[in-house]
Amino acid sequence: MATAIFGAGCFWGVEAFFERFEGITHTRVGYTGGHVENPTYEQVKTGTTGHAEAIRVEYDPEVITYGGLVNIFFEAHDPTTKNKQGIDVGHQYRSAIFYQDEAEKAIAEEKIQQWTNKGIFKRRIVTEVTPARDFYEAEEYHQKYAQKNGSFACGIG
Template identity: 75%
Template sequence: MATAIFGAGCFWGVEAFFEKFEGVTETKVGYIGGHLENPTYEEVKEGNTGHAESVKIDYDPTVITYAELINIFFEAHDPTSRNKQGIDVGHQYRSVIFYLDASQKYIAEEKIKEWEGKGVFKRPIVTEVEAATTFFEAEEYHQKYLQKHGSAACSIG
């Protein structure tokens, strides 16, 4: 098994989007990239902790590759929108790839170049590539939110 971590707006929709793909074995929503230990949803939502709402994806690399997950990531949201996805606005909703090792960083940077070269987007990609720090799982009521409650105010997926 391997792990990938992405931020692409409201984590409810991001989680539901990635769960559809064969090879994704587990998802958890949470917070990463900030300066506060054990942040709560209310703290992250205010936008002052530096964390991004993110999804940690465990996957089987013999079924789906990290590069394929990044392609899905770019198809799942608007990577040209800085700190905003749909109705969600703030640094906590930024487009970001959190890499876990040098290989993931390289693949992420190459994928950004590849997607820029495709000319799919009308504006430049603003996705950040950051070293993963501690991933804090969100509160239980956020896990598999769309499975539990149906549609929500997320603009992804």
């Protein structure tokens, strides 16, 4: 199995979206990209930790490619709003691809260009492509939130 990490706003809905696709074997939501070790949701939601709400996707590369995952990422959120998804506003809700090696970085940059060329979005894609750092799993009540609660209404915390 392989892993990929994405930030696409509120992680509840993004996790539920990714789980629908063949080849995704496991997901965990959490925090990455910041400067605070072992952050809590209460810290991250303030926007002061530098972390993004993120999802770590475990996948079978014989079933789905990294490029396929990046396509799902672009379908799962609006990559044209800087530090905002829906009613959630702040750097912790940024659109970001956290690459783990140069091959992933190249694929991410290529996919941004492809999605730009499609002309689907009316505004410029502002997704950050940044090196992966430590991924801190969110508290258990955030994991599989949509499955546990029957919804994933973000912006409530």
